Amino acid sequence: MTCRLAVAATAGLLAFLTAGARAEQGARPPVTPAQTPVVRSLHVQGNVWMINAGSVNVAAQIGAQGVLLVDSGTEAAADAILAEVRRLAGDKPIRYIVNTHAHRDHTGGNVTIAAAGKSVISGNFAAQAGPGAANAAKILAHEQTQILMLAPGPLGVAEAGRPTDTFFVEKDAFYFNDEAVELLHQPDAHTSGDIIVYFRKSDVIAAGDVYINTTFPVIDREHGGGYAGILAALNRIIDITVPRDKEEGGTYVIPGHGRLADEADVVDYRDMATIVRDRVRDAISRKMSLEQVKAARLVRDYEGRFGASQGPWTTDAFIEAAYRSLSPARAAAGPR
Amino acid sequence: MPHVVRAFLFVTLVWGAAPTPAVAQVDFSGVWAPIMHEDSVERAAGPDIGDFLGLPINAAARSRAEAWDASLLTLPEHQCKPHPSTYGFRGVGNLRIWSDADPDSGQIVTVHTHIQWMEQKREIFMDGRPRPPDFAAHTWQGFSLGHWEGPVLVVETDHLKAGWMRRNGLMLSDRAHMTERFIRHGDLLTHVYIIEDPVYLTEPLIKTNGFRLTTQVANPPYPCKEVVEVPIDAGEVPHYLPGQNPYVTEFAEKHKLPVEATRGGAETALPEFGRKIRK
Numbered sequence: 229m230t231c232r233l234a235v236a237a238t239a240g241l242l243a244f245l246t247a248g249a250r251a252e253q254g255a256r257p258p259v260t261p262a263q264t265p266v267v268r269s270l271h272v273q274g275n276v277w278m279i280n281a282g283s284v285n286v287a288a289q290i291g292a293q294g295v296l297l298v299d300s301g302t303e304a305a306a307d308a309i310l311a312e313v314r315r316l317a318g319d320k321p322i323r324y325i326v327n328t329h330a331h332r333d334h335t336g337g338n339v340t341i342a343a344a345g346k347s348v349i350s351g352n353f354a355a356q357a358g359p360g361a362a363n364a365a366k367i368l369a370h371e372q373t374q375i376l377m378l379a380p381g382p383l384g385v386a387e388a389g390r391p392t393d394t395f396f397v398e399k400d401a402f403y404f405n406d407e408a409v410e411l412l413h414q415p416d417a418h419t420s421g422d423i424i425v426y427f428r429k430s431d432v433i434a435a436g437d438v439y440i441n442t443t444f445p446v447i448d449r450e451h452g453g454g455y456a457g458i459l460a461a462l463n464r465i466i467d468i469t470v471p472r473d474k475e476e477g478g479t480y481v482i483p484g485h486g487r488l489a490d491e492a493d494v495v496d497y498r499d500m501a502t503i504v505r506d507r508v509r510d511a512i513s514r515k516m517s518l519e520q521v522k523a524a525r526l527v528r529d530y531e532g533r534f535g536a537s538q539g540p541w542t543t544d545a546f547i548e549a550a551y552r553s554l555s556p557a558r559a560a561a562g563p564r
Numbered sequence: 565m566p567h568v569v570r571a572f573l574f575v576t577l578v579w580g581a582a583p584t585p586a587v588a589q590v591d592f593s594g595v596w597a598p599i600m601h602e603d604s605v606e607r608a609a610g611p612d613i614g615d616f617l618g619l620p621i622n623a624a625a626r627s628r629a630e631a632w633d634a635s636l637l638t639l640p641e642h643q644c645k646p647h648p649s650t651y652g653f654r655g656v657g658n659l660r661i662w663s664d665a666d667p668d669s670g671q672i673v674t675v676h677t678h679i680q681w682m683e684q685k686r687e688i689f690m691d692g693r694p695r696p697p698d699f700a701a702h703t704w705q706g707f708s709l710g711h712w713e714g715p716v717l718v719v720e721t722d723h724l725k726a727g728w729m730r731r732n733g734l735m736l737s738d739r740a741h742m743t744e745r746f747i748r749h750g751d752l753l754t755h756v757y758i759i760e761d762p763v764y765l766t767e768p769l770i771k772t773n774g775f776r777l778t779t780q781v782a783n784p785p786y787p788c789k790e791v792v793e794v795p796i797d798a799g800e801v802p803h804y805l806p807g808q809n810p811y812v813t814e815f816a817e818k819h820k821l822p823v824e825a826t827r828g829g830a831e832t833a834l835p836e837f838g839r840k841i842r843k
Contacts, residue, residue, distance in 0.1 A: 268697055270696075459799060473644075474646045474788060475646070480701065487698065496726050502799065502801040506803070526806065529628035531624065532737070
């Protein structure tokens, strides 16, 4: 894997420190960091690169047909991400942006990056898409994500940055750059409209925020997220991944936030999330209040790795989301 | 400038500009058999549940180990995990070491280690290359850079996957860092390793392993294919809820030790602790 510093912005450290501004919490409206983060990349394998833009990851699939990006990072990082894509792909056109979910730290670059792309639109669709449609990359997302982006509020996006193509079933798929690209809907997980993107030939998954390895799972209940959905997503990723040998390598997983992972890393995280679920469920079954559960520090063994006492996704915020999501009234209404 | 000073400066400059001599480098090549007089319990069945004696663990490590259930290892995705390099040298299998030398300078550029069990293969880079970025993948063996301190090979390793501290549920996080020293005395090899982990250790964990050179041939392959051995409901992960592991005090009872002494923590390794619990 090769790595190169693409943009060494002076505010990089500041951007890192404000990583908490990641827009994934339900408790607070998502915020787009104003600082330009340092943008770096590494080759994962096959056609796929991982672009690390401060605290957020973008996946880039690059081939003869052009460029497909999974997520577009923050608005502040858009120019730097674009510059890194140009460095990696030269003048190959950006054809697609796939949004894994609606949070602004993953969609904030849609307008800038889509405008730098080109679509292949012809035939009957030309009139349907409008005269300017070919002069921008297509933006793909699940319908639930589009709904969140259309609604007024913190997830709203300017028209030029909204999805141009959506799907509402479990899976969408197409062939691009000599490989199948699967968009797998993972309902009611981080949000209501998460998708996992699987590059079948490259053998790389771009997981969005259903798998991160920086904090405890982020459950945006306000926008349809739920604990059961997060676990279902993690287990689905584990179902897809095949290690090359001795639980290492093989299928790689690009998390929405954090470092590149493989199956063993996702298993480690899934185990933690499952164990915590069982503890919270047990506490609920024993009629413990939310405050009692917080005071019991049921995640003390994982706090040093995934916990936070400040920022947008504290350990307490996670426990509260887990408690409310796993409470029977909530469970009865659905998988959240 | 006096002649003697000028001569001294000349010699110093010439000496400093010359390539670093290879005399400090020691050849560790060969197959080394572990000498199992240290931590023999670690080499075979593994330690008892609840045996955290003398380890500088924190409360988080203890809590996690108390929740650990060995049935976890029946899950297919857990069956073929090798040991991380922070643990593998404590095994029963032979250690094979070989190195690559630069054809021009003769300097060792890469040291390879291969431990038999689960084919723990590792590269120790001696060329001072940059470390991978923080967002790169972590591996079981980690990313290792080595350098010479006299005849001692010193290795710094990070980018490790989370793995065992002991095979009874005590874990190290993926933020662990290991410093090793390989010291050769004829046919004996001493491996010293110092592990720091901000997540689960309060102080560095320091251990040594002994190896003896053997004429045995290179390590054979160690294939592993996971299989469903025990039916477990999809999505379930075996573990004990807090306070419900019935085996936590079994070790203390078996050896008639105060439970407090078996719980680990840096203080339990000190003589003062022994005096304290005897009161």
